[in-house]
Amino acid sequence: MHSDHLVGLDTLRSPFVYCSAATRAMVLRLEKYPCRINFAKGILEARKQTYKHLKHLLKPLPLETPTIIELSPGNCIQVTLFDANHCPGSVMFLFEDEHKAALYTGDTRLEPWFVNALVRSPCLAEYTAGLRAIDTVYLDTTFLERDVVFQTxxxxxxxxxxxxxxxxxxxxxxxxxxxxxxxxxxxxxxxxxxxxxxxxxxxxxxxxxxxxxxxxxxxxxxxxxxxxxxxxxxxxxxxxxxxxxxxxxxxxxxxxxxxxxxxxxxxxxxxxxxxxxxxxxxxxxxxxxxxxxxxxxxxxxAELGAGGGGEDLNKEADLEVYGPDEVARLRELYVAP
Missing domain, CATH: 3.40.50.12650 (Rossmann fold)
Known part of the structure; x- marks a missing residue:
């Protein structure tokens, strides 16, 4: 539910969006910074929850519970969610069918203890036992190319x-x-x-x-x-x-x-x-x-937003930045007194 992962969600047209229960609970109550500040100051009379209209679109799935989802008639896939050790509700997705498996990590913090706990999950036992292989891993590589050693x-x-x-x-x-x-x-x-x-x-x-x-x-x-x-x-x-x-x-x-x-x-x-x-x-x-x-x-x-959502709760400013085209149009609209 970091803001860099919610881009486009307010205008999304989709049958469903699957997520964890914690993500759904908090996303439905998120308010953009100017709205919540103006409500607290009494400027707005009512709260403006950005994603409240997605109440019936966001579908929560339990963690470490293989779930069959029918994508189309006769076309099913099995999805399992795992905690990503990142923020409340953040998860990794394991997609499986009879032949292939893919793990999508999203933003994750792969500390040694976390990886050791992950591989002990019964939902991954057939992979750790060598009976199956994960064919593709879509990995969070935000800091992979930098000479950075993370403290735990x-x-x-x-x-x-x-x-x-x-x-x-x-x-x-x-x-x-x-x-x-x-x-x-x-x-x-x-x-x-x-x-x-x-x-x-x-x-x-x-x-x-x-x-x-x-x-x-x-x-x-x-x-x-x-x-x-x-x-x-x-x-x-x-x-x-x-x-x-x-x-x-x-x-x-x-x-x-x-x-x-x-x-x-x-x-x-x-x-x-x-x-x-x-x-x-x-x-x-x-x-x-x-x-x-x-x-x-x-x-x-310093935290610049990569892998952390920027300043979701505590912003320095929330001003819209205009490019040269927008500035030019504003000049055309300006009439000198």
Whole structure:
């Protein structure tokens, strides 16, 4: 659901689009940056969810469950979805028929532990046993031609937590989670600092769509009834019901919790941040994620949108760029006073 993978979806004419349940839940609630900012400011009277009209077109498939799809009468294909270790809902697709098999990875992060877990899947057992071969792999090669060695997520979290631990306990941290995929960083920070994470209403609505039963996607009902999560991160971020008790998650829209300021913030920058960050009555440290660190102290690789969706949640600007032809037409329309 990164924006670079949604190009054209708002005008797509197709019988169905198959995806994971988490992708469907969040995509249907996505709002373009100007729309959600203007709604929050009261300029727009209603939310404008870009892909809401695709409710009956997006068809969710469960992970690691071979599914037969009929493309046309008598023409069937088997599709299996695997987690891509990238962002909520991101998956790889394994396409199979009686003779051929193809794996499409999309954006993926192939860390050693992840690959080892993937090959142990029972849905891939016939391939790892040598009984079948995957004929074609469509592989994410975003950084393949560059001399870049990626640190693992665990190494990145270790470096972050060691740095955060050096600051005094009254320090406030603003985590620039500008797109989807930093949920594990939120989880690690919340546990280490024993603090909730303050987010804006838009982010909360998006993530609440990953769990149903304990609260509806808009957060308007209570925490009654069983909770069903469509993403493994949902209970940690949103909370879960156990017997008659509801255990709160790490995300909150409140700036204080238990009469203490929330120490971790990823609230909307376009609205001027929240009062805790904006007023800066406590020291504020800004956490800026990078893709990886280059060896031998050669610097860092910043997130420029490749393989990461750009700035889906936290944009610098959202201006339309015009080319020479458009500028020329504007000049023709201009009439001097």
């Amino acid at each position: 997520k665990a190494e990145g979290l270790k470096e972050l937590l060691q740095a955060v631990a050096k600051y005094p306990p009254e320090t406030i941290f603003y985590m620039r989670a500008w797109t989807f995929g930093y949920e594990e960083v939120w989880t690690a920070l919340a546990k280490a600092l024993r603090s909730k994470i303050h987010v804006d209403e838009y982010k909360m609505r998006l993530y609440k769509s990953l769990a149903t039963g304990a609260a509806d996607p808009a957060g308007e009902r209570g925490h009654s009834g069983p909770q069903v999560s469509v993403d493994p991160m949902a209970p940690n971020l949103l909370g879960f019901a156990c017997a008659n008790a509801f255990h709160e998650g790490s995300l909150t829209m409140e700036e204080t919790y238990s009469d203490r300021p929330v120490r971790i913030h990823s609230c909307e920058k376009g609205l001027g941040y929240c009062s805790t960050v904006r007023d800066a009555t406590r020291p504020v440290v800004w956490i800026r994620p990078v893709v990886c660190r280059l060896p031998y102290g050669r610097g860092e690789v």
